[in-house]
Amino acid sequence: MINKRDLLALASDCFEAAKEAFISTGEPVTISAIAKNLGIDRKYFYGRIKMSDATVRGKWINLGREIREFKAQAKEKKCINDSKVLDDAGKLRNALVENYALTESVEHLKEVSEQLKKNFLMAQQKVAELEAQIIEFQRQKLSQVPSAQTSIVRHLCSVISPDSFRKDADPLSMKKGWLAAMARLRSIIDTPGNKDLYITVGAPGSGKSSWCRKSIAFNKVSILFDACNLTKSDRYDFFDLLIGRPGIRIIAVVFCVSLDTLRDRNQNRVIGERLPFKKIKEMYESIEYPSHFDQLEVFDEIIMVR
Numbered sequence: 501m502i503n504k505r506d507l508l509a510l511a512s513d514c515f516e517a518a519k520e521a522f523i524s525t526g527e528p529v530t531i532s533a534i535a536k537n538l539g540i541d542r543k544y545f546y547g548r549i550k551m552s553d554a555t556v557r558g559k560w561i562n563l564g565r566e567i568r569e570f571k572a573q574a575k576e577k578k579c580i581n582d583s584k585v586l587d588d589a590g591k592l593r594n595a596l597v598e599n600y601a602l603t604e605s606v607e608h609l610k611e612v613s614e615q616l617k618k619n620f621l622m623a624q625q626k627v628a629e630l631e632a633q634i635i636e637f638q639r640q641k642l643s644q645v646p647s648a649q650t651s652i653v654r655h656l657c658s659v660i661s662p663d664s665f666r667k668d669a670d671p672l673s674m675k676k677g678w679l680a681a682m683a684r685l686r687s688i689i690d691t692p693g694n695k696d697l698y699i700t701v702g703a704p705g706s707g708k709s710s711w712c713r714k715s716i717a718f719n720k721v722s723i724l725f726d727a728c729n730l731t732k733s734d735r736y737d738f739f740d741l742l743i744g745r746p747g748i749r750i751i752a753v754v755f756c757v758s759l760d761t762l763r764d765r766n767q768n769r770v771i772g773e774r775l776p777f778k779k780i781k782e783m784y785e786s787i788e789y790p791s792h793f794d795q796l797e798v799f800d801e802i803i804m805v806r
Contacts (some may be wrong), residue, residue, distance in 0.1 A: 503521050507540065511538060511540075511545075515534055515567055519527055522536075528574070529570055529571050530571060534567065541727075544560050545563060545564030545567065546561065550573070574702045586612075605647065617763060624682050625684070629687055631766060638783045658688050658723050658724070659712055659715075659724045659726060660685050660723070660725050661681065661727065662677040662678045662727050663677065663724060663726075664681075665680035665681055666674060678727075679743065683698055685725060687757060689742070689748060694749075695722045695761055697722075697723045697749065698715075698723065698752045698803075699738055700712070700729060700755065701728070701730065701754045701790065702728065702755030702756075703757070703780060703784045703787065704728065704766070704780055705761075705780065706757040706761070707725060707755050708728075708753075708755055709756065711753065712726045730786050731786060731787070732796065732797055738750060749800040749801065750799055751800060752799045752801070754790060754804050755805045756806050759780075763780065766780060768795065
């Protein structure tokens with residue numbers, strides 16, 4: 501059986517062996533590791549084991565102190581050596597690692613942003629469906645009142661604008677806004693009853709939004725799609741949507757404003773809402789005005805606003 505003195509000697513030998521291992525392998529020297537190798541309680545090194553011989557107990561405490569001091573010195577020395585070894589290549593390597601971590605973080609934020617945009621679009625589509633249900637409920641309620649009041653059904657006003665569905669001005673956000681607006685228009689058109697669909701045609705600053713607000717105030721229209729709709733290609737979606745849907749009149753509201761007026765109105769806008777004049781000029785010059793003689797896009801009515 502190993503006595504306390506022999507055990508202390510074994511612990512000292514184990515400490516010496518651990519120091520040599522640290523020099524060759526860098527393996528840290530700790531009280532826990534030495535205690536584990538000996539199969540003893542680490543309390544020996546702190547003098548917390550009852551012993552009849554106070555001298556032996558003191559040696560255990562001193563040995564534990566030596567181990568902790570060696571560990572602290574080794575750690576300090578390693579930090580100094582590490583700082584010396586960290587040359588330009590090492591710094592560059594660390595910078596690349598940090599940059600990679602930041603890139604991953606940015607990519608994650610982009611994914612979160614895209615998901616939020618998808619959720620927003622889905623929410624807008626759900627709102628469109630609910631609005632269509634409300635309109636249908638109103639029509640059903642109105643159909644139950646005396647015939648003298650049924651003419652009100654035609655004047656229920658729904659204004660749709662792609663701008664209200666987007667948060668950014670980049671091409672992808674604008675395309676998503678257009679698709680969401682068309683989805684809302686489709687849900688309203690699918691409800692029973694005759695309807696008038698008004699399509700605004702005009703460059704930014706031509707007065708489309710002001711005309712729309714007045715129309716809302718006086719309930720002059722049943723459906724109003726507020727967008728530039730400058731070319732026949734832009735307006736194709738509306739005619740394609742109305743195929744097989746009788747009882748819907750489509751009216752073009754054309755805003756005839758000079759380029760100088762557009763420039764002045766743009767300058768009077770708040771800075772965040774202004775467009776580059778070059779962009780306004782390009783849009784103005786791209787306008788394809790509707791015509792009663794056109795064989796491809798046949799409007800039931802064309803309203804000119806000056």
